[in-house]
Amino acid sequence: MCDAIWKCVRNSRIIGISGHIRPDGDCIGAAMSMYLYIKKMYSDKHVYVYFESIPERFRYIKGIDEAVTNYEDKNADLFISVDCSDPERLGEARRMFEKADFTVNIDHHISNLSFADVNHFAADSSSTCEVLYELYDKNAVDYDIAACLYTGISHDTGVFKYSNTSKRTMQIAGELIEKGIDFTEILEKTFFEKTYVQNLMLGRCLLESKRILNDRVIVTAATQEMMDEYGADKDDLDGIVNAILQTKGAEAAVFVYQLGDDEYKVSLRASGSADMSRIALLYGGGGHVKAAGCTIKGNAKAGLESLLRELESELEKV
Ligand SMILES: [Mn+2]
Structure with a gap:
């Protein structure tokens, strides 16, 4: 080869x-x-x-x-x-x-x-x-x-x-x-190393995060409004999903950020054996078992809800 x-x-x-x-x-x-x-x-x-x-x-x-x-x-x-x-x-x-x-x-x-x-x-x-x-x-x-x-x-x-x-x-x-x-x-x-703005975005996303599915999953989002408030762009969001996963008891982390008017990027991370790439693939994305990503277009709330249902059934397997 x-x-x-x-x-x-x-x-x-x-x-x-x-x-x-x-x-x-x-x-x-x-x-x-x-x-x-x-x-x-x-x-x-x-x-x-x-x-x-x-x-x-x-x-x-x-x-x-x-x-x-x-x-x-x-x-x-x-x-x-x-x-x-x-x-x-x-x-x-x-x-x-x-x-x-x-x-x-x-x-x-x-x-x-x-x-x-x-x-x-x-x-x-x-x-x-x-x-x-x-x-x-x-x-x-x-x-x-x-x-x-x-x-x-x-x-x-x-x-x-x-x-x-x-x-x-x-x-x-x-x-x-x-x-x-x-x-x-x-x-x-x-x-x-993080810039001050990156740390502000991380702090804000941690504050806004929610624990769901019996506290096994932490989910948070960065909206365009939030990014504007701190003068952040999408490069300033690197590492947020990993930081969120580093929480005692968290088996998966979901981080959503706005790409455009009706377009959202979803990053998925798992600490155990739940397969994040399977979920990402369902939404046209890809990646690895423990780290994957996809894009949701249109109604973000409905899209995210359906994705979280998939995540729930994935967690039931492990
Ligand atoms: Mn690579």
């Missing part, structure tokens, strides 16, 4: 790389590591990387200023999708994907649709960055590539806390640390 991917790279001249919309640490780390790796190992290639947006906290990543965020109609011989389970989630980059002569899909989501010419996904890997590390020549993984990969692995494992963390994950993290990366700084700046 490894060979098939690098053969595609060798046979291409222009290579486009992208991940999913609303990119997270694993998506940014994976795409940027691939960008730096191809530039290093195949210097005759023209490579570009596209993100829908680049959260400020990832600005330390080498080469990130070269990433494109304004979608331009570009042609690529080869398009590499990373950390994306479904071509829909490529957003604007989907056009690039469809026009490319050849496509590669590298991921770790169990729900991956195998939508490319070459599909490589390892559902037992913690992150796409872990999958990529196994594909790279370890000697070529330098400081900058290691920083990308460590970012992705640490973010997708909740800093090595989630059950997707394996012995191999820790070995890889150790090998990346050996490259001299400042892991304390990476974790502090990209994972733990």
